[in-house]
Amino acid sequence: MTTQALADALGLTLLGNGKIELNSVASLRTAKAHDLIFVESAASLPEALASSAGAVLAGEFAKEAKSKKPLLIAEQPRLAFARAAQILIAEPETRRGIHPNAVVDKSATLGKNIGIAAHVVIGAGCDIGDGCIIAANSFIGAGVRLGRECRIGPNVTIYPGCTLGERVEVQAGTVLGSAGFGYVRDAKTGRYHHFPQIGSLRIEDDVEIGANVTIDRGALEETVIGRGTKIDNLVHIAHNVRIGKNVVIAALTGISGSSVIEDNVIIGGQVGIGDHALVKEGVILGSGSGVLTKKIVRGKGVVFWGRPAKPLKQYLKELAALGKLSKK
Amino acid sequence: MTTQALADALGLTLLGNGKIELNSVASLRTAKAHDLIFVESAASLPEALASSAGAVLAGEFAKEAKSKKPLLIAEQPRLAFARAAQILIAEPETRRGIHPNAVVDKSATLGKNIGIAAHVVIGAGCDIGDGCIIAANSFIGAGVRLGRECRIGPNVTIYPGCTLGERVEVQAGTVLGSAGFGYVRDAKTGRYHHFPQIGSLRIEDDVEIGANVTIDRGALEETVIGRGTKIDNLVHIAHNVRIGKNVVIAALTGISGSSVIEDNVIIGGQVGIGDHALVKEGVILGSGSGVLTKKIVRGKGVVFWGRPAKPLKQYLKELAALGKLSKK
Amino acid sequence: MTTQALADALGLTLLGNGKIELNSVASLRTAKAHDLIFVESAASLPEALASSAGAVLAGEFAKEAKSKKPLLIAEQPRLAFARAAQILIAEPETRRGIHPNAVVDKSATLGKNIGIAAHVVIGAGCDIGDGCIIAANSFIGAGVRLGRECRIGPNVTIYPGCTLGERVEVQAGTVLGSAGFGYVRDAKTGRYHHFPQIGSLRIEDDVEIGANVTIDRGALEETVIGRGTKIDNLVHIAHNVRIGKNVVIAALTGISGSSVIEDNVIIGGQVGIGDHALVKEGVILGSGSGVLTKKIVRGKGVVFWGRPAKPLKQYLKELAALGKLSKK
Numbered sequence: 004m005t006t007q008a009l010a011d012a013l014g015l016t017l018l019g020n021g022k023i024e025l026n027s028v029a030s031l032r033t034a035k036a037h038d039l040i041f042v043e044s045a046a047s048l049p050e051a052l053a054s055s056a057g058a059v060l061a062g063e064f065a066k067e068a069k070s071k072k073p074l075l076i077a078e079q080p081r082l083a084f085a086r087a088a089q090i091l092i093a094e095p096e097t098r099r100g101i102h103p104n105a106v107v108d109k110s111a112t113l114g115k116n117i118g119i120a121a122h123v124v125i126g127a128g129c130d131i132g133d134g135c136i137i138a139a140n141s142f143i144g145a146g147v148r149l150g151r152e153c154r155i156g157p158n159v160t161i162y163p164g165c166t167l168g169e170r171v172e173v174q175a176g177t178v179l180g181s182a183g184f185g186y187v188r189d190a191k192t193g194r195y196h197h198f199p200q201i202g203s204l205r206i207e208d209d210v211e212i213g214a215n216v217t218i219d220r221g222a223l224e225e226t227v228i229g230r231g232t233k234i235d236n237l238v239h240i241a242h243n244v245r246i247g248k249n250v251v252i253a254a255l256t257g258i259s260g261s262s263v264i265e266d267n268v269i270i271g272g273q274v275g276i277g278d279h280a281l282v283k284e285g286v287i288l289g290s291g292s293g294v295l296t297k298k299i300v301r302g303k304g305v306v307f308w309g310r311p312a313k314p315l316k317q318y319l320k321e322l323a324a325l326g327k328l329s330k331k
Numbered sequence: 332m333t334t335q336a337l338a339d340a341l342g343l344t345l346l347g348n349g350k351i352e353l354n355s356v357a358s359l360r361t362a363k364a365h366d367l368i369f370v371e372s373a374a375s376l377p378e379a380l381a382s383s384a385g386a387v388l389a390g391e392f393a394k395e396a397k398s399k400k401p402l403l404i405a406e407q408p409r410l411a412f413a414r415a416a417q418i419l420i421a422e423p424e425t426r427r428g429i430h431p432n433a434v435v436d437k438s439a440t441l442g443k444n445i446g447i448a449a450h451v452v453i454g455a456g457c458d459i460g461d462g463c464i465i466a467a468n469s470f471i472g473a474g475v476r477l478g479r480e481c482r483i484g485p486n487v488t489i490y491p492g493c494t495l496g497e498r499v500e501v502q503a504g505t506v507l508g509s510a511g512f513g514y515v516r517d518a519k520t521g522r523y524h525h526f527p528q529i530g531s532l533r534i535e536d537d538v539e540i541g542a543n544v545t546i547d548r549g550a551l552e553e554t555v556i557g558r559g560t561k562i563d564n565l566v567h568i569a570h571n572v573r574i575g576k577n578v579v580i581a582a583l584t585g586i587s588g589s590s591v592i593e594d595n596v597i598i599g600g601q602v603g604i605g606d607h608a609l610v611k612e613g614v615i616l617g618s619g620s621g622v623l624t625k626k627i628v629r630g631k632g633v634v635f636w637g638r639p640a641k642p643l644k645q646y647l648k649e650l651a652a653l654g655k656l657s658k659k
Numbered sequence: 660m661t662t663q664a665l666a667d668a669l670g671l672t673l674l675g676n677g678k679i680e681l682n683s684v685a686s687l688r689t690a691k692a693h694d695l696i697f698v699e700s701a702a703s704l705p706e707a708l709a710s711s712a713g714a715v716l717a718g719e720f721a722k723e724a725k726s727k728k729p730l731l732i733a734e735q736p737r738l739a740f741a742r743a744a745q746i747l748i749a750e751p752e753t754r755r756g757i758h759p760n761a762v763v764d765k766s767a768t769l770g771k772n773i774g775i776a777a778h779v780v781i782g783a784g785c786d787i788g789d790g791c792i793i794a795a796n797s798f799i800g801a802g803v804r805l806g807r808e809c810r811i812g813p814n815v816t817i818y819p820g821c822t823l824g825e826r827v828e829v830q831a832g833t834v835l836g837s838a839g840f841g842y843v844r845d846a847k848t849g850r851y852h853h854f855p856q857i858g859s860l861r862i863e864d865d866v867e868i869g870a871n872v873t874i875d876r877g878a879l880e881e882t883v884i885g886r887g888t889k890i891d892n893l894v895h896i897a898h899n900v901r902i903g904k905n906v907v908i909a910a911l912t913g914i915s916g917s918s919v920i921e922d923n924v925i926i927g928g929q930v931g932i933g934d935h936a937l938v939k940e941g942v943i944l945g946s947g948s949g950v951l952t953k954k955i956v957r958g959k960g961v962v963f964w965g966r967p968a969k970p971l972k973q974y975l976k977e978l979a980a981l982g983k984l985s986k987k
Contacts, residue, residue, distance in 0.1 A: 028855050030879035081854070082843045088855035095801075095819065104762055104778075106432055106449040106467075121762040122450045122778045122796070124467040124485075139762075139780040139798045140450070140814070142467045142485035142503070145423075157780075157798035157816045158468070158832075160485045160503035160542075163423065175798070175816035175834040176486075176871065178503040178542040184563040184581065187410045193577050193595065195561050197539070198409070199356050199416035211853070214816075214834040214873040215504065215893075217542040217564035217582075223358035233851050235840040236873040236895050237543075237913075239564045239582040239600075249849050253840065254873075254895040255913045255931075257565070257583045257600045259618075267849065272895075272913045273931045273949075275583075275601045275619050290915075291931050291949050291966050293601075293619050309966075310619050310637075311650075320657040322967075328656065329973070329980040434760055434777040434795075450778045452795040452813075468778070470795045470813035470831070473751075486796070488813045488831035488870075491751065504814075506831040506870040512891040512909065515738045521905050521923060523889050525867070526737070527684050527744035543832065545870040545892040545910075551686035565871075567893050567910040567928075585893070585911045585928045587946075603911075603929045603947050621929075621947050638947050638965075639978075645985065652985040 004091060006058050006073040009039070012090055013083055018066070019073035023057045028088045031056070039075075039091065041084035060084050097136050114151065126163060144180070150208065162220065168208035168230070176215040180204040183219040183242025183260060198222060200242060207231075213238070213254070222260075229266065241278070253290065262294075267303075275310070288312060332419060334386050334401040337367070340418055341411055346394070347401035351385045356416045359384070367403075367419065369412035388412050425464050442479065454491060472508070478536065490548065496536035496558070504543040508532040511547040511570025511588060526550055528570060535559075541566070541582070550588075557594065569606070581618065590622075595631075603638070616640060660747060662714050662729040665695070668746055669739055674722070675729035679713045684744045687712070695731075695747065697740035716740050753792050770807065782819060800836070806864065818876065824864035824886070832871040836860040839875040839898025839916060854878055856898060863887075869894070869910070878916075885922065897934070909946065923959075931966070944968060 004012075007021030029038035031047070034056035041060040042051045048068055051059045058073040059065070062080045077083035099118045101107055107125040114133035119125065123137050126145035134152040137143065141155055144163035154172040155161070161173075162180030173179065185198035202221020206228045212218075213236035220226055222242045228234070229248040239257040240246070246258075247266035256270055259278035264270070268282050271290030276282065280294045285303030293310035294300055300307060308318040332340075335349030357366035359375075362384035369388040370379045376396055379387045386401040387393075390408045405411035425446045429435055432449040439453045442461035447453065451465050454473035462480040465471065469483055472491035482500040483489070489501075490508030501507065513526035530549020534556045540546075541564035548554055550570045556562070557576040567585040568574070574586075575594035584598055587606035592598070596610050599618030604610065608622045613631030621638035622628055628635060636646040660668075663677030685694035687703075690712035697716040698707045704724055707715045714729040715721070718736045733739035755774045757763055763781040770789035775781065779793050782801035790808040793799065797811055800819030810828040811817070817829075818836030829835065841854035858877025862884045868874075869892035876882055878898045884890070885904040895913040896902070902914075903922035912926055915934035920926070924938050927946030932938065936950045941959030949966035950956055956963060964974040
């Protein structure tokens with residue numbers, strides 16, 4: 004693809020040679036003649052121009068730069084670079100059809116152009132949308148519905164009855180729809196009895212889920228992951244949790260039962276959220292912070308930190324006060 | 332099943348119509364005509380009585396309530412509801428027998444009425460008890476013994492030599508009996524050598540284990556999980572740990588090598604316990620708390636919080652003192 | 660193997676009978692007549708000598724001890740014991756060859772004396788070194804290279820293009836080479852777009868990785884795990900991270916994108932490291948500590964503790980100051 008064609012496809016301004024062939028993206032350090040690279044600051048521009056890359060994608064700061072390399076100018080250069088990568092780099096070709104070593108129940112409904120790899124199990128009554136790819140050794144329980152173009156990694160488990168929207172991506176080892184950790188203790192015997200975990204799990208369009216994640220199904224109702232939400236590796240989401248749209252959750256975070264996370268929340272790594280908590284729209288929970296049971300955290304764009312989570316300003320004040328005190 | 336039959340089966344007092352048919356449980360919001368629901372407080376009772384549910388299970392506070400719906404009165408309504416669910420909702424029917432795509436070693440001993448799904452591997456000398464169900468793509472190593480009626484989820488790994496009691500439930504992706512993280516550093520070369528991890532893992536009756544959990548086998552002796560203990564998703568239990576009976580461990584908690592957790596302990600999410608620690612009977616470790624190496628934590632029913640873990644009262648005092656200090 | 664032969668093999672001083680047959684190692688409590696045990700302190704020696712063990716491995720403190728049992732004297736007794744175990748205990752015999760239920764791409768290169776178990780999938784162009792053993796139900800993506808004598812546990816996923824050195828051990832359920840958690844938010848639509856994750860993962864010789872670990876491949880470059888590094892269960896390592904040689908990382912720790920961990924660092928359990936951080940050679944991060952984004956932590960042998968991580972001395976001072984303050 005030429006620099007001109009890429010600029011056209013992404014709606015970017017091209018400065019310089021429009022006929023350079025590009026076939027991948029790279030970092031400054033690793034770029035070769037047909038790679039696109041990007042820079043986000045004027046300070047990095049000279050290094051980019053001196054690299055071996057075929058073309059440089061940059062912000063508007065680069066408009067006046069003197070360059071022998073073609074420059075693509077974008078308002079959001081990192082975003083444009085991500086989109087360029089989607090255009091330049093084809094998804095690795097995956098064998099379509101059903102591998103003879105897969106076990107697909109006769110009652111399953113299979114869309115067009117799907118790929119079901121070796122040792123996959125597809126349960127009774129599943130509905131697998133057009134273009135879905137299910138990698139090797141995954142288990143799809145009875146009655147699961149996958150929307151179009153889902154990507155299910157190897158060794159994934161989807162328990163019966165879960166519903167995934169379109170373009171949902173699930174990486175290896177992840178477990179969707181497990182029974183929640185809800186028990187009732189018998190006050191007389193001291194034994195724990197499982198509270199019924201007969202609800203479901205619904206994952207909306209464009210959700211992406213990392214590796215070895217666990218998301219429990221609802222107890223009596225639903226667990227819901229909203230459209231466009233992104234979940235990192237080793238995250239735990241408990242039964243009845245409701246997560247909004249375009250939420251980001253970093254690795255090793257745990258969200259306890261029945262909590263609600265509203266749209267556009269950003270959650271760092273190793274965050275802990277107690278049960279029945281409410282994190283309001285646009286809150287930012289810093290890494291390692293903790294939200295107590297039943298608490299409400301609010302403030303669009305407000306950063307919280309610490310255990311229990313406090314607004315960053317207060318957290319820093321306390322940190323400073325403690326440091327000072329210890330020197331007395 | 333009629334309301335009368337259910338009341339009889341659970342030993343509950345029935346008020347009202349004994350002939351209403353029930354076939355499932357539900358929440359207030361989702362209940363339909365043949366569902367049982369439950370309430371734990373008088374405040375929720377009117378809403379429950381106004382719902383579409385077929386019957387309401389409630390505490391003794393509801394004895395004098397005026398209701399057109401049948402009422403089942405229980406001393407522990409949540410517990411009675413959990414038991415009612417076990418009666419009303421049949422376990423999803425699972426194909427019994429051995430799937431032709433499973434690989435079962437000839438020397439394995441198989442009980443009656445077991446279900447071994449596709450792509451399961453059962454190693455040499457295994458002993459699988461009556462009524463066990465092993466879901467697809469799981470690996471059961473050589474010499475593993477499962478007691479009666481175990482439920483092993485998909486993509487589970489049980490390393491050779493582990494012993495599980497009766498009615499043990501293990502959800503998807505969990506790893507039992509992995510080699511512990513014990514190394515000896517050579518002071519001369521700086522290289523780490525694996526300390527022998529040749530012990531075993533013994534899991535007693537009625538233990539329930541979530542998804543993507545890891546429990547290491549002992550180094551030279553045993554790792555033990557006591558009867559009735561419940562373990563949430565993504566929990567890590569190291570080599571030589573001994574966990575008592577009816578312990579509850581929430582998600583993302585880690586217990587280091589050779590620690591002992593006595594009976595009836597409750598451990599929140601993301602708790603960290605150092606090695607060779609001792610958590611005495613009935614202690615409650617709040618979410619995110621940390622117990623240092625070799626520490627002893629004691630106090631039946633005493634709640635500990637923070638890192639390092641302190642009794643809740645002291646923890647709250649320190650929190651308050653710090654907040655006050657930062658405002659000076 | 661006789662006590663004399665073992666002493667010779669390990670270069671240890673033997674005191675007493677050189678003809679006792681040994682065939683395993685054990686703990687003091689479980690030792691039988693042909694087991695070797697070890698003690699690290701003079702205080703434990705009498706108990707060891709009174710045990711049923713066939714021989715006792717001890718430090719130089721035991722040189723003058725009166726013993727009827729043979730004594731093996733080592734400068735580093737725990738290390739010598741670990742090595743003795745490697746000699747005395749044969750690796751469990753594994754069936755070599757390719758199981759008929761495995762699916763191996765014709766274009767894969769397979770070394771000598773390898774073992775590929777049931778339901779394993781080996782992708783196109785893989786290069787599997789001599790003596791490798793891949794346990795049941797694992798997935799090895801296209802183009803993966805494994806050096807000699809690797810041990811891959813059951814239900815493991817290795818994404819396409821990863822490179823493992825020699826003698827790398829990976830336990831069950833671990834995921835190597837997953838796509839990193841890198842997103843670019845479109846400031847106009849609020850939607851997240853995946854930043855390209857087309858880099859690779861390189862794991863050097865003698866690395867050992869526990870169960871249900873996740874290690875992401877690089878975004879544009881490499882994620883690297885250095886020679887001899889040991890990683891515990893449920894650890895998360897993000898894209899572009901570079902880990903040095905002989906690093907130890909305990910369970911449930913998370914290392915964010917592009918951070919660098921230099922040689923000989925020791926990282927406790929549940930540690931969190933922000934992105935683009937630098938942990939310099941020989942630092943010790945205590946369990947549960949946190950390193951902020953872009954921070955540099957330095958000091959060979961210096962112990963850090965707390966969130967944010969501070970030198971232990973300062974951390975303890977602050978803890979004490981807070982405790983005192985709360986009592987006023």
